Structure formats: C-alpha cells, structure tokens
Amino acid sequence: MQRMRKLLVLAIIGGIVYWFLNRGGSDDGQSATIGYADGSSVTLDPGTPELDRLVQIASEALVP
Numbered sequence: 423m424q425r426m427r428k429l430l431v432l433a434i435i436g437g438i439v440y441w442f443l444n445r446g447g448s449d450d451g452q453s454a455t456i457g458y459a460d461g462s463s464v465t466l467d468p469g470t471p472e473l474d475r476l477v478q479i480a481s482e483a484l485v486p
Contacts, residue, residue, distance in 0.1 A: 466473035
C-alpha cells in the first residue's frame with residue numbers, strides 16, 4: 423500500500439511538472455500528428471493547407 427501511494431504521488435508530481443514545462447511553449451500554432459495502423463505517421467505543421475483543412479473539418483464536426 424505504501425509503495426502504491428508513493429507511485430501515485432510521483433505520477434501526480436510528474437504530471438504537474440509536465441504541464442508546467444509545456445504551458446509556456448511557443449505560440450506558433452498547433453500541429454497535428456496522424457498515426458496509421460501500420461505504425462507510420464505524418465505530422466501536419468502550422469500553415470500547411472492540409473492542417474487548415476483538418477482544423478476546418480474538426481470545427482464543423484463540433485458545432486451542434
């Protein structure tokens with residue numbers, strides 16, 4: 423039980439540190455990484471037409 427409690431505390435601290443380090447990231451925009459079943463992936467960088475189209479489709483899907 424003591425070991426599990428220590429592991430939980432360590433996971434929480436790790437999550438807080440990860441959040442703290444990533445919240446000050448650059449404001450260049452966002453990228454998207456698409457993974458495929460065969461293990462390959464592609465990353466769409468900010469400003470590319472493919473990412474702009476993906477964001478547009480996702481935005482339309484979220485509107486009720």
